[in-house]
Amino acid sequence: MARKDNFLLGNGERLTGSIDVPKGGGDKNPPYPFIEARNRISSRALAVIERVTELPADACPGDEVVLSLTMHPRYISKSDFPNTLLRSLGLRAVGSRAKRVTPEKWGIEKHPTEAIGEEIFAAGPKDRVLQLRRIVGAFSSTSAAADDLSHIEDLAYPPADAKLKNISKTKRDEARWLEVVLHNRSDVDVFSAFTKFAERLRAGVNTQRRRDVGGLTFVPVSATVGAANQLANFSFLRVARSMPTLRPLNPTVLRLSASATVNLPTTDSVTDSCRALILDGGLPSSARTSLRRWVNLIDAPSVGPRHSDLEAHGLAVTSAFLFGPISDPNDLQRPICGADHVRVLDSSVLSSADPYYFDVLDRILAYFDSHGHDYALINISIGPNLPTDDDDVTLWTAALDSRLASGEWVVTVAAGNDGDLDPTDGLNRIQPPADAVNVLTVGAADSSSAIWSRASYSCPGPGRSPGFVKPDGLIFGGSQQEPFPVLSSNGGISNIQGTSVASPFALRSSSTIKAQLGDSLNALAIRSLMIHRATPGNGLPLSETGWGRFEDDPQKLITCEDHEVLVIYQGELPIGEHLRAPIPLPKTVRGKVHIEATLVISTDVDPSHASAYTRSGLEVFFRPHADKYTTNPDGTISFHPKTSTFFSPSNMYGASEYLMRENGHKWEPCIRGGVTKIPKSLKAPCFDIYNHRRADGVATASTTKTKYALVVTVSAKRVRDLYGQVVRAYSHVLIPLRPRVRIEVPR
DSSP: OOGGGOBOEEOGGGGOEEEOOOOOOOOOOOSSOHHHHHHHHHHHHHHHHHHHHTSOGGGSGGGEEEEEEEEOTTOOSGGGOOHHHHHHHTOEEEEEEEEEEOOSOOSSSSOOSSEEEEEEEEEEEHHHHTTHHHHHHTOOTTSTTHHHHTTEEEEEOOOGGGGEESOOOSOTTSOEEEEEEEEOOSSSOHHHHHHHHHHHTTOEEOGGGOEEETTEEEEEEEEOHHHHHHHTTSTTEEEEEEOOOBOOOSOEEEEEOSOOOOOOOSSOOSOSSOEEEEEESOOOHHHHHHTTTTEEEEEOTTOOOOOHHHHHHHHHHHHHHHHSSOSOTTSOOOOSSEEEEEEOOOGGGGOOSSOHHHHHHHHHHHHHHHHGGGOSEEEEOOOBSSOOOSSOOOHHHHHHHHHTTTOOOEEEEEOOSOTTSOTTTTTTSOOTTTTOSSSEEEEEESOSSSSOOBOTTSOOOOOOSSSOSOSSEEEEOOOSSSOEEEEOTTSSEEEEEOHHHHHHHHHHHHHHHHHHHGGGSOHHHHHHHHHHTOBOOTTOOHHHHTTOBOOOOHHHHHBOOTTEEEEEEEEEEOSSSEEEEEOOOOSOOOSOEEEEEEEEEOOOBOTTBGGGOBSEEEEEEEEOBTTOOOBOTTSOBOSSOOOBOOSOHHHHHOHHHHHHHTGGGGGOSEEEEEEEEOGGGOBSOEEEEEEEEEETTEEOOOOSOEEEEEEEEEEOTTOTTHHHHHHHHTTTTOEEOOOSSOOOOOO
């Protein structure tokens, strides 16, 4: 059977069912016995009291302050959140972030020197905080908060200088724009109090550009260096940083083609059943005319004057989506679907003297909120010109992730083009909103050939944890040796490079799945399939390549080899139970069997809790053999077949990082893994998938189901008709997803 007729199998979710899996686990030996824990925290409480006493009254809105509690790295799961201790101290959590710590003790023999703990920001009345030492001293070993106290590594008042990041070192008395982020989970009016506090310091708060997202307030503030240092004393201020600018948007033109003209296709797009949204810098007048068969140009409300550099960028992005890299100006690939190019950039972007990036995001969000459901595919090749920060989530990332949590769109985002910068301080790391968890983050490969690597300019990962594997993958984006040809403003070809064109090229590849399979696959399944079909990076680390180089061949995306079968499951995870997903196998198999799987969920997010950013998480158990059970120490037999490693955290984080991020793996929204087994070790293999839920970093009972998409490939090279055997064996359930149209790529 030829590959072209071996279509992906759908309806995998019809094989699944809910089951109950007993929970294991037990008490941990705490690093600090109660008396020692009480003495440690009591001494730290004294330092907190001294610092809080020094605060000016107007730095404490509603007479409240924000403290920092750092959890021991062994106690960072959602069930370890110190709710009882916080209540006993009269505090409430307003945010959190990951923090690298070197604990004084571990309570276990084998441990790393340092590890990732969780820093919790907790707010409470100032008069209560001034009594902390007395309150802690009154705890006994039978107190409700005694266990929580033993899990705390540190208690402190956040120092002002730790809240300042990348503040420009120009003239000390010269005002500059800052982006200030405030904790706003409070019954008091934090923002009004901050505005008055800033006015006293002669700092200007741009109240019109205030934006609230998920427990945080983002606002531009004009201040001198001296005033910024004083602003950081405001207790509810989480971070103040130099105002980000937008990334440079003029594409890197390596050379112009000698060809003066391009012969555009004379036919409509492959399908009119879906449409893409491109948010960028507009199109030059010549392109608005020549591309009108496939592209509508829309000016976002409030957008200002056009600029040729921005239009050149917009044209490059649009060309990459419509035609991919143009290898022959006289034989362009046919556009897969039409697009609406919404111009959200204007000439103001060329000035860094104004917090312009707030306005650009506003235009993106306003258009998306009004028209988002008109599209299935979205590309964003613009964003703030700063590297991802583990400690804090940017406004761009938080606002977009919150809106994309339903998983209804395939959204590609460019990773950024600062990959050549110094990696020592992470300056080359992916740029927001590429750190979003509900998008497909795209980096650039330096070649379209079989030999490739990350283009040097393409920003590498990692992302934050959760969302650690970023970019999700690479696709050809051009290089000095092999440029990416796109349409130019003069009607010819520009040979360029950049993740700005890689991202829409990946969206074009995604659109081929949508065009061929229609509504058979939802957006989450398309994203999962793109990741699953990505070719791993030849031994390169995940931070360089993500899950690999995305496939751009439309046929390979929707078909299988004769010796393999690919099954797609899509649906919702049950509440409070495991979802059992059987892996289809023929009755007899010869030789080694390789099973590979990719699992993706859509998730709500908590921007104020950077270390607990995703509200949904996954715990997956692989059970390879239905007749093999575990014998417990007490002689009893496990209720379900024994498990085997599949989605290994160490493969994602690396062995040493795994020790520091073991719990974080449960909250990754995208996981991929694989195993190779001999036939006798497999019988009715399956995955048991459990959906964890949390809110504000704390475990919560789930009331809404989480959408998932699971892609599983089974291959056995010695079984030449494996595909046919599975199709026949599961004909009553699984169906080949036959394309409505076929897309051939010219070679």
